[in-house]
Every structure is written in C-alpha cells, then in structure tokens.
Amino acid sequence: MRATDHDHKGHGRGAPLGRVTLAHDERTLRRKLLTLEDGTDVLVDLPQTVKLEDGDVLVLEDGRHVDVAAAPEALLEIRARDTEHLMALCWHLGNRHLPCQIDYAGARLLIGRDHVIAAMLEGLGATLAEIEAPFSPLRGAYHEAGGHGHHHDHGHDHHH
Missing domain, CATH: 3.30.70.790 (UreE, C-terminal domain)
Structure with a gap:
C-alpha cells in the first residue's frame, strides 16, 4: 500500500484503515516505509516533505486513510x-x-x-x-512560508 497524500486533523474522513504512532522527529516525512499498529506496512511516497501532527492522516492511493498519532x-x-x-x-x-x-x-x-x-x-x-x-513542538518561522504545507483540493471550500 502506498500513501501519496495527507490531510490535517478535523477533516472527518470516517473510519481509518489503521494507525501509526510516531515521535515528533519521525513525523517529518516524504518517502518512508511505516508499519501500522496492526503490522501492515505502508509506503509513504509524498510529492514533498510534510510535518504531520497528532490526528493528521495519510491518504492511500485507493482513498482509504491511516491515522497518525503522536508517540x-x-x-x-x-x-x-x-x-x-x-x-x-x-x-x-x-x-x-x-x-x-x-x-x-x-x-x-x-x-x-x-x-x-x-x-x-x-x-x-x-x-x-x-x-x-x-510532543508537538511549534514549527520554526521559516518552516513553511506562506501556507500550511500541502497543496491539493480537499473537495470542499474552507480556509485554514
């Protein structure tokens, strides 16, 4: 399975496929093999590096998602x-x-x-x-100038 996108917490995607628990320095990802709590492997293959927070999700190619938890x-x-x-x-x-x-x-x-x-x-x-x-430390001032770090259509109109 491959995760090719991510979404922020609170966007309500329904029941997850599974969950992965990561320390704060492990939640900065672009391409990495992760093992979910149930032992399932998911390849994270994002177009750019992202910093995931507790409650965010990784979106799989087939539309299912994986919850991200802070360890x-x-x-x-x-x-x-x-x-x-x-x-x-x-x-x-x-x-x-x-x-x-x-x-x-x-x-x-x-x-x-x-x-x-x-x-x-x-x-x-x-x-x-x-x-x-x-642990969810603040991001640095130069981390993501001008935005919240992902650029895709959520399918609905809202602002962060």
Whole structure:
C-alpha cells in the first residue's frame, strides 16, 4: 500500500484503515516505509516533505486513510512564576533553537529532556518536571512560508 497524500486533523474522513504512532522527529516525512499498529506496512511516497501532527492522516492511493498519532516522549515540563517569567524562558529556549511546545491551557512549556538545558532553566528560576507525553513542538518561522504545507483540493471550500 502506498500513501501519496495527507490531510490535517478535523477533516472527518470516517473510519481509518489503521494507525501509526510516531515521535515528533519521525513525523517529518516524504518517502518512508511505516508499519501500522496492526503490522501492515505502508509506503509513504509524498510529492514533498510534510510535518504531520497528532490526528493528521495519510491518504492511500485507493482513498482509504491511516491515522497518525503522536508517540509519548521523554519531556521536560517547564513552569514559570508568571507571564513575564514565561516569556523570558521562551526567549532563552528560542535563542537555543530548541523544539518547544507551548501549552497555553496548562501554562507550561514542553521540550525534550536535556540535563544541560534543565540546569539552565533551574538557574533561571523555572520549575521543572520530567514527564512522558506526546510532543508537538511549534514549527520554526521559516518552516513553511506562506501556507500550511500541502497543496491539493480537499473537495470542499474552507480556509485554514
């Protein structure tokens, strides 16, 4: 089986053929053989590299689809004293070009575990906890200028 397209979560495609669970750095794909949770192999053969998020789908040549799930990863949960402190912590992480997930609802930042960065953050007054959770860091400013990364007709009119 071959996946030749993808779609974003929330586009409601019905029951999937299967599911593949991937870490954040495994969800950047163009051409790769993936094994679904049930052992089925699917060749991803996309026209360009895409960054898949939790809940996105890979679309097979025959129209069926495979759900993409974010795998739990070893992360550092970072909490700040207040909003100003949180912004300063974001600046320090961004200055080091680290993949970072901003959880607005939980008022926390998530990054991959790194003892050197953990020591820096503790020195800056952050509260840290080691957790296991799916990781969906923000994309960089230069990742996909001008769009959301795929160019095909969904068959209905909408905007992202």
